[in-house]
Amino acid sequence: MREKTYDCKPTLTDEDVVDFCKQGFLILENVVPDEVNLRTTEFLTEHPSLAPHEILNEEWFVEAVIKNPAATGAVRSLLGANILLPTWMSNHRIECPRQVNCGWHRDGGAVFTPRLDFLQVFYYPQDTPKALGPTEVLPSSHFIRGRRRFIQHYGNIRHGAWTTAPAGSIFITHYSIWHRATAATASGVRNLLKYLYWRTVPPERDWVVDGDVDAMELNFLPGDRPGNPILETWHQCIPVAQMFYWLCGLVGEFEFTGGPSWPISATQGWDTDIGLPPGFELEQKSAPNA
Template sequence: MRTHSCRPGLRDTQVLDFCKQGFLVLEGVVPDDINLRTVEFLNRYSSHEPSEILDEDWFVDNVILNDQAAGAVRCLLGQNFGLPIIMSNHRVNCPSPAQNWHRDGNSKHGPALNYLQVFYYPEDCSLDLGPTELLPGSHFLFSLSKRMGHYGGIRGAYRAAAPAGTIFLTVYSIWHRRSAASGTGLRNLLKYNYWRTEAPHRDWIREPDFDLATANYKLEDPTYREQFRDCNDAAEMFFWLHGKSDAFALLGGQGWP
């Protein structure tokens, strides 16, 4: 597996926000000419797994190793992170109905963050083209797929409508689905993973006034969980990313931190 090292691109508060939300959206970070070239490639290789694109230097340099995306990945997975080995394309003819809510197969739950699932829009994806819908904080919310699919619209869900060149990073276990598309035409959505190869530590841009004890670990309502559980889960993941999982403890009641 190929690996990559680069400079960090996220600060303390941004890493913590990723722990709370379970995703990070980087709008329009891929150049227009690369987006167009990607669409042309996908028209030639129209399978649901066009992994041949990972052999194209222009794609690897501008999408997989995109400065902003790679800088964020480095902060979440550490230096020498592993590069994608498979490329998937959710290529949909619109209009189309919404998918069922689901977690992708082989999801694991807990504070460890050893890989990321990443999505890339090579074209504008407006609301009428069925953008991916994400449920904030649900990467900590375990449920069997057969008990998730019957939900329709969920209050507080984030519909990732975005311009061409947008990349969004997610925790693999987050609840998501393709939203309903009322428009017409093809919608491409590339999906791939990055991998951790080094032990976690505070490997991002440090904010001088950031304090673990007073940081805001709360997810905006609705949290879909029992009171304060969102804070506890986000804090545990954040401590894990610091390499301080052994120091994380919850006394309960008002005993936080």
Template structure:
């Protein structure tokens, strides 16, 4: 498994999210099931936190192909922003609009926030499904030291929740514009400068500047100074 947990492509993504000297998984569990099986209840793994930070990544690895009929893990994108006190408040839900089945070819790795809502989806195929699950931890304070995209402009960056690459009809499950605020708060925290940002509210940054009712060339109140390294 060393070639998996230390693979350059996955290590680079984790380095950008968790900073330098991140901790490697101390254990790996195989969520092995013999299909067919009913769906699990929706749940968060134990110890999930809702504090606007990113200190732990939950990772799923499929060593073999996992098509839909083999019950891949089902997640609700963006659900890590939804405060959930205990699993009994979400376990009773059945199908959730906007959920995503992590169907995969052999060798696929999914990186998720530790507080993501997830479950094993129902399966109707025959055979064994292996799904290896492990974690990475942050060991250093957040700092904007990842590879930067040339020309990135904080005042026009879109913080609106977008699941179009997975499910274009997915809702945010949050009050109006809170998806923008949640994403922007996490971004400024990852920069290590959340204490330097004061969101003004109303239609100021980070409201999506492409919203139909406005046509802002830039967003008022964008803390562009946090990009000055």
């Protein structure tokens, strides 16, 4: 497929972007129409390849899935204007039931960086309960260094999140997030399409901006409660804030001072801006839709 770009309005807010930085994934449930889900399933039955690239030549699929408003609005928020559309397609198609045959891993080519230059996206064209073996992701693990041979043997991890979802759901992930296949106990076929979008422009804070947002009020702490054991206590908010700053276009301005300085101070509600990098207030004033 020839490379094409696409633009649309962003849909994520500052808080949404921070949440993606924290969790490393976003699930959009039931955003693809039922008739498209059915048509996709029929197409994949006729083309059972694990790399059904030809589906990208189908206009109905491109319009409803690849250019899906909810999905591309989120992708546009994270990757900026004129996103590069997927040029290949993978299908994690399985015959159920099956035992787990793929341990925890990061996909090939994953790197550790605050940059966000591409996103890996998944689409379920059928209802996918636990019985059909949905992908499991480990929230915040895109900040954890770990090669496949060192992590694939791990079993259940307490904070793992199953991507169970109704038909027509799309989930967007950071490419470096830990994930794994799960066992399927039901009968039948489960399709899971996987594809990537790419950045074509430098980062800037041009998503849905609230001009009243203060960097001291944003919660950069991953997890539902303080002390999320997935990341190191006290340090877990630092890579989140660094990624958010990069996405704001404040490249090179982030540097953690150390001790209980920002962003640790912000997550604890302490009234001090010691260590707050410059630029956020200036960027806030100049944001196009502030």
